Amino acid sequence: MKKLSNPAIIIMSAALVLTSLVAFHSSASNAAPVPTPDAIMLNGAGATFPYPIYSKWFSDYNKIHSNIQINYQSIGSGGGIRQLLSGTVDFGASDPPMNDEQLAQAKTKILHFPTVLGAVVPTYNIPGVSQELNFTPDVLVGIYLGKITKWNDPEIAKYNKGVNLPAQDIVVVHRSDGSGTSYVWTDYLSKVSTEWQSKVGRNTSVNWPVGLGGKGNEGVTGLVKQTPGAIGYVELIYAVQNQIPYGRVRNAAGVFVKADLAGVTAAAAGYAKTMPEDFRISITNAPGKAAYPVASFTYLLIPTKIEDANKKEIIKGFLTWMLNDGQKAVEALSYARLPKEVVAKELKQISQIQ
Amino acid sequence: MLWRNAWRKFVNYFMFSMTGLCALVTVGVLFFILGYLVWNGGTSLSWAFLTHLPTPVGESGGGMGNAIVGSAKLLLLASAFGIPIGFLGGVYLAEFGGRAFPFVVRYTADLLNGVPSIVMGIFAYTIVVLPMKHFSTLAGGLALGVMMIPIAVRTTEEALRTVPVVLREGGLALGASKWKTIATVVVPAARKGIVTGIILDIARVAGETAPLLFTAFSNRFWSPGWNQPTASLPVMVYTYAISPYDDWHKQAWAAGLVLLALVLVANVAAKLFVSGRTAH
């Protein structure tokens, strides 16, 4: 009889491997906090842009409170909003604030908590040009509408005297996937150009007149890096981490500002006085000399009525921590801090969570 | 006559060289991909990588232990669900079916194979996650399992069809009932082809990201049991690859390598299991 030979041995060794894997994972290593019996897990979903800083925050918070595990995953701002509305996650996150249509679908009121600030910068790859270029709003609109097609166009040269711009075709790169970054960029272009506003408009996804679509900030960065003559818009972090050149943009006060963390915080501060109670505001094209014009908040979306008392306390505790201690960690990861005025207003909003 | 023979000989050598070239090109490209993965991800592989939880960017010592276990659990669940159903369905098509019904099933299986994985993910989301009101390993395993069924059906059917009719007739002539003939004669005869199909099946769903995003979600922490969201290797690859950090990029490549290793283990186990059984 051929029965008890190899198959049984294989199955048994496979079972052994499996059980040891399972045993391993429960008795994990010392880098992993072992969940204590009363560990509580919260799930959140949403924007990709703040994923690095959120994962740092939740990890740091878990080090302080080892029984609190907050699991955040980036599936996109729209996805985060939808999961929040269908109740499959405890909180959401989004770059653009929720619009009225979405808020109306929620069972309880949703509170917006700005967490960090980001900036969108124009990066480019022009053979022979290593200097920083100056971009006016009209130039950016012209490029993205497909009207300005060569780098040595007089409109560009006018503000970049001393730079040897070649007669190279401009290859426009935009986002293919829906994203908060696109929303901010198109929001800015809509504000500075009525033509853009009527022809294209603002949204996480638009009908781009020209250009190639890259998937994710990473995709746009990759395309720009590899295509001579390309221009694309990416989050500041990507430009910094990938060390690609990005230009200055002229703000509403007429100053050419290069995106940096101070300029972004200044943009938010410029709107601090006119900030609505629910924090739903666009801070592009902000007033003020130091403000960087293409900046935005990103928000945590918290329901006002949370049934589980434990979870409610955890969320309130986390938000308080985030607004005070959490803000200290953001600049190391190339995010801009919230201005003081906004922090003060948010701390007051926490009490609305019941 | 001689001329014609010389020409036929030439065609013989030429065409086989061409096929050799095809094999070389495809295997070459695929070896290149493997090499690239090893080159880029190899440096990130370490014991810490295999056992630790992920850490935020900038902190060293992070790993993908939870993703490895998560992928293993998901694949186990998917296989337990999808392979038996697919296998038996293939048995039906090859052994029992008539003409019309199997034709429809075959056609539909090909259709189902062509559905983008993200659509399958959304489908599993509406069927499992929404009623349960949370993401879970179970939902992820089910989504992957459903994707496995059509492939298993088709490959099993084709493998069974290669078994010559005489074997079936022999079994029946000896007095065995139909199902016994199938179980003890036909299936063992076709086992190599069936196992190849199953291996391809597992490989195919092991690398799927989109269905998991909406069902198993992902998890920064360990995921005990089957009811919590769980990390998985493809989702980690995706999340890290689109980030701006070089360190995370390297980890993404390493995760891809570990995923291949996981599938390799399943591959070897399946092949050993099949060749372990002695022939008739």
Add this chain to the structure above:
Amino acid sequence: MAGIPAPTRRAAANRRAPALIQGLRSGDTFAHLFTLLCAASILLVTVALVQQLYVNSTGAIHKFGFRFLTGRTWDPVSGDFGALPFVYGTLVTSALALLVAVPLGVGAAVFLSELAPPRISNAMTFVIELLAAVPSVIYGLLGIFILVPFLRQYGEPFLKRTLGFLPLFQGPMYGVGMLAGGLVLAIMVVPFIISISREILMAVPVEQREAALGLGATKWESTWQVVVPYARIGIMASIFLALARALGETMAVTMVIGNDPRISASLFAPGYSIAAVIANEFTEATGNLYLQALVELGLVLFALTIVINGLARIAIIFTTQKGSGH
């Protein structure tokens, strides 16, 4: 019936026992039913899927009607959606993928099953099967880092120089585009074709080959004119599998196709496929009409797959001669 002994009568009655009871006794009916249910599960899943797709896109279907299939704009801001550029991109990239993968894959499978020594054949196949598991994200990354620059600097200029009189190879060369998309897909589906075709070819009874050789055929003639036709149906099954994968692939394609919903004759131009746009925009889609339009695209892909599969099967029927394995 007097005169016939009872045991004989009982034996006669047993022989006439209904087939059902015979079947139940031997378990065949049960096996038949059980396996039938498993096969039917595919139909069940498909019906449920189509129903879900339909239910979640009714608004868009009513608003656009047939215009959806002929519309060329995709504008989420103004709410104008048309599927034609995506259908075009899907068809072109999948066709290109099969055009490259089928000859390559079947050729390699023939080599591995007929000519290569068993050890080498097994080793190579092992690696090829493993590569079916590479996540599509990684294929996409490899596409971006290796294929696209190669195409932009060497591949596309070469094609333009040699075949540039064809409208297929004209226009600006970005590297990304439908050519890159089709090639990435080809690499992704070739393992399926090779692996399955090789198994099927190896299962062709040795008598067939010997018969051909005995009649004086060269090895190639025996392979090409006897063995491969015998295995034709199995090889076709693997090609259907490859086609299905090509039609539904999302991640890798979207990273190299350029993601521009335009229809152009040139393969160098960027394009867009249905699966890619769904993957790109679904998680961020705001507004019901937008979501429904995306789901309707899923329905369109489904219908497209039905049509393509149907046409392929019709083509097979017309080119089939007698003498295959089944």
